[in-house]
Structure formats: C-alpha cells, structure tokens
Amino acid sequence: MGKVSEKSDIDFDSIAKMLLIKYKDLILSKFKKTVPIENIKFQNLIRSNQFAQGVLGQSQHLCSVYENPSWHSIVLEALDLDLIYKNVDKEFAKDGHADGESVYSDYLVKELLRYFKQDFFKWCNKPDCHHCGQNTSENMTSLGNQGPDAEESKFNCGTVEVYKCNKCGNVTRFPRYNDPIKLLETRKGRCGEWCNLFTLILKSFGLDVRYVWNREDHVWCEYYSTYLNRWIHVDSCEQSFDQPYIYSVNWNKKMSYCIAFGKNGVVDVSKRYILQNELPRDQIKEEDLKFLCQFITKRLRSLLNDDEIYQLACRDEQEQIELIMGKAQEREVENISAVSKTSNHGRESGSADWKAQRGEDGK
Structure with missing residues (x-):
C-alpha cells in the first residue's frame, strides 16, 4: 500500500507542476500577444x-x-533622513520586530506620513502676504485666477491664484505648481x-x-x-x-x-x-x-x-x-x-x- 501511495503522490506533484506551467504560459500569452x-x-x-x-x-x-x-x-x-530612520527604528524595535523583517517598510511609510505632514509640508488655504510676512493669510482676499507667467511656466504651473492683502494692498500670487521638485522648494499647497x-x-x-x-x-x-x-x-x-x-x-x-x-x-x-x-x-x-x-x-x-x-x-x-x-x-x-x-x-x-x-x- 505504501508504494501505491508514494506513486500517487509523485503523479499528483507532476500534474500540479504541469498545470502551473500551463497556467503561467496562459497568463504570459495574454500579456505578450x-x-x-x-x-x-x-x-x-x-x-x-x-x-x-x-x-x-x-x-x-x-x-x-x-x-x-x-x-x-x-x-x-x-x-532629514537621520530623524526619519531614528524614529522608524525606535517604533520598529518598540514593537519587538527583528532586523530584516519585511514589515519595516510599513513603519517607514508611517513615519514618512508623520514627517511630511508635521515637519516638512504646509497646507495652504490662502498664501501669506509677500509684503507683510508670515501668518498673514487671513488678511488675503481672492482676486481670482490668472495664467502663469514665463517663470512660473517653467515648473509645470497650470494656473495661478491671485490675492490682495487687506492691510497693505499688495498683490500676492499663489502658483499651483505640478513640478514635484519645485514643491520641494515651496513646501506648500x-x-x-x-x-x-x-x-x-x-x-x-x-x-x-x-x-x-x-x-x-x-x-x-x-x-x-x-x-x-x-x-x-x-x-x-x-x-x-x-x-x-x-x-x-x-x-x-x-x-x-x-x-x-x-x-x-x-x-x-x-x-x-x-x-x-x-x-x-x-x-x-x-x-x-x-x-x-x-x-x-x-x-x-x-x-x-x-x-x-x-x-x-x-x-x-x-x-x-x-x-x-x-x-x-x-x-x-x-x-x-x-x-x-x-x-x-x-x-x-x-x-x-x-x-x-x-x-x-x-x-
């Protein structure tokens, strides 16, 4: 009985491998033909x-x-890679994970979310007045949208929001840049x-x-x-x-x-x-x-x-x-x-x- 069972197992494995090969060929044919x-x-x-x-x-x-x-x-x-990885390693170790575990990237993404929102990028409902300085956005009144100028167009800017300061009367432009490298500089949007x-x-x-x-x-x-x-x-x-x-x-x-x-x-x-x-x-x-x-x-x-x-x-x-x-x-x-x-x-x-x-x- 043992020999029959062993032969059946071998046949089953062979059939399974053959079906897997055929299935892979079928998948590839759908994508390559x-x-x-x-x-x-x-x-x-x-x-x-x-x-x-x-x-x-x-x-x-x-x-x-x-x-x-x-x-x-x-x-x-x-x-700030030192800060990012320091925080990732701290949380990773605190939860009892060992080096090399694939879950590490999940911790990295969570820290990048925290770092990006709390330390790096700023939400912009309205821009600050370029003349009056920081924390003056509440003084701004929208004048509508305009097209980008030559300099703004270099950074894949589709439209520019224009605002007037209620205190000093100066106009501030808020270009809606689509170039992510430019956004590394402006850090707002x-x-x-x-x-x-x-x-x-x-x-x-x-x-x-x-x-x-x-x-x-x-x-x-x-x-x-x-x-x-x-x-x-x-x-x-x-x-x-x-x-x-x-x-x-x-x-x-x-x-x-x-x-x-x-x-x-x-x-x-x-x-x-x-x-x-x-x-x-x-x-x-x-x-x-x-x-x-x-x-x-x-x-x-x-x-x-x-x-x-x-x-x-x-x-x-x-x-x-x-x-x-x-x-x-x-x-x-x-x-x-x-x-x-x-x-x-x-x-x-x-x-x-x-x-x-x-x-x-x-x-």
Whole structure:
C-alpha cells in the first residue's frame, strides 16, 4: 500500500507542476500577444469617449513621471533622513520586530506620513502676504485666477491664484505648481501638491507606489506592502495609513470613480474606497473601463521579462478577488465603528468653508 501511495503522490506533484506551467504560459500569452482587434477597440474607445481620453492622458503622465532617479536623489538630500530612520527604528524595535523583517517598510511609510505632514509640508488655504510676512493669510482676499507667467511656466504651473492683502494692498500670487521638485522648494499647497510630492518621496525610498485619482477632486497614494501582500491606502494630507473608508464614511464624501496609476498598471480601485454614497458611474461602460485599464496595463508591461509579468499578474488576480468578493470592504467595515469613534469625522486638512463646499466635512 505504501508504494501505491508514494506513486500517487509523485503523479499528483507532476500534474500540479504541469498545470502551473500551463497556467503561467496562459497568463504570459495574454500579456505578450498583440491582438489586432484589441488595438482597433482601443482606438475607437479613445475617439468616442471623453472619460477614456482622460484616463489615457493621465496614464501617460502619472505612470512614468515619478520614475526619475535624479529626482529621487534630490528628494533624499532634502529630507532629514537621520530623524526619519531614528524614529522608524525606535517604533520598529518598540514593537519587538527583528532586523530584516519585511514589515519595516510599513513603519517607514508611517513615519514618512508623520514627517511630511508635521515637519516638512504646509497646507495652504490662502498664501501669506509677500509684503507683510508670515501668518498673514487671513488678511488675503481672492482676486481670482490668472495664467502663469514665463517663470512660473517653467515648473509645470497650470494656473495661478491671485490675492490682495487687506492691510497693505499688495498683490500676492499663489502658483499651483505640478513640478514635484519645485514643491520641494515651496513646501506648500493643497491635496494635489501634497500627493504629487509625497508620491515622489515614496518612490525615492524604492517603494512600489500608485497615484490614485478620484473624479470628485481628491488624490492620494497606494503603496504595496510586501508584509501584508496588498496595496495600502496612504493619504499624506490626513497622515492616514490603511484607512480607505475615511472618504465615503468619515468625510461622508460622494464618489463615483477612483483610478490607480502606477508604473506597471492602471486599475479601477473604486470598490476599495466607495463603501457608501456611490454616485452614478455613467461616464463609461463598465466593460469598456475594464478593457481600457487592461490594455494600458498590457502596454506598460510590454518590456518586462516573463517572471516579472507573471508575478505582477498573480498580484493583480489577488487584488481583483479581494475587490470583487468584497474582502476590502469586509475588513474595513469591521474596523470602521471602532476607528470612527476615536477619529475626527470629516476631513482634517483645509478650512471649514472649503471642506463644506466640497462635501468633505462629514455632514
């Protein structure tokens, strides 16, 4: 009987290995083979759907802009690395972890959130008067927006907010820069500037990061935790780590689409964040959005080797199962009641009037 059992085990192992090889070949064929009809479908979709045009345009920028080693060096030189790592090591050791554990990067991201919000970057409802000096923003009255001048345009500035000081009468310009290296210098802005620079900071530490865009005018990051084997929500404005429920629950924000952009793919992650208050998703057919994200992702991975493509595909499947089966929602719902009782309802960053206008004050 022992010999029969041993032979059966060997056969089973062989079958399992064969199936795994075939499965890997199937995955690779989906990513490596170009089907002409897919190209035609993609071109037609881009021509006919404005939302698809927007997603493609954002992917062409957001999936590559932070992959800049020279920028990474500049960022690391600008940060207080001694303080950052001192705090990380302190918390890491306090919780009883040993050197080399993969959870270390989670501690690093949490400290970067703290450092960025409390020590490095400043929220700007209105700028201080350039003439009167610091802490004079409350004296400023908006005069509207203007286009950037020649100097401001050098730093990817789309628009400039203009303010007049009620005390001295001087005019102050607040350029909304999109160049993250310029933001290292100015160190101020709103959620767009915060997410822009913080995404680059995470990339500078060699972390796998995605930029998440919400159609209802907010942006944040996701970072892939090798310890938890999943994407983690990260919002530098709120110093928030792994709290995807804060928008639809704590802020009571109404949302429709949340799209993640990374160097290896574009993903609709709306199910992770929209736990209630879902707005109509009527900008594009669901099957077209799924196809669009998959097509762009396939393009982004075209130059990767087989093992890299396969590993990313397995990670994709794990994430999709989590989203489709509602695992993310189940995990968050279990913690929402306890966390919400100890957290401020409504958004932390921004003035009360600004948050109320955006429907992010928790009411």
